[in-house]
Amino acid sequence: MSERDSNTGDAHDVTPDAPCAGTVRVDDSGGGIVGNEFAEVGVAVDHSGNGPRLRLEDYRTGRVRNLDALELETIIWLPEERLTQLLDPSTTRWREEPDR
Numbered sequence: 001m002s003e004r005d006s007n008t009g010d011a012h013d014v015t016p017d018a019p020c021a022g023t024v025r026v027d028d029s030g031g032g033i034v035g036n037e038f039a040e041v042g043v044a045v046d047h048s049g050n051g052p053r054l055r056l057e058d059y060r061t062g063r064v065r066n067l068d069a070l071e072l073e074t075i076i077w078l079p080e081e082r083l084t085q086l087l088d089p090s091t092t093r094w095r096e097e098p099d100r
Contacts (some may be wrong), residue, residue: 022036031044032044039060043055046066051068052068053066
C-alpha cells in the first residue's frame, strides 16, 4: 500500500502492520472511520448535491460538515501556521456550545 507525503506530495510505501496512534476502518455504508484517543470521525463521499463532496461526521456530537473540492484544496494550500491555528481544538471544540 502507498500514501502521499503531506509535505512533498511524493508517494511512499506504508506497512499495514506498522503500529500507529489512530485507526482507520470501513463502516457499514462503505465510508471510512478515522479515530484516535481524541476523536472519531466518519468520512464518506456525498453525491446528493450539485457535485461530489466529502462528508465528515463527528461521532461524539453528531455534527456534520460537507466540503467540496475547492474547500479541500484551500485546506491543502493553507500555510502551516494558519492550518495549526484553524485546527486548534481549544478555540471551539471544548466549549459548552461551539459557535455555529
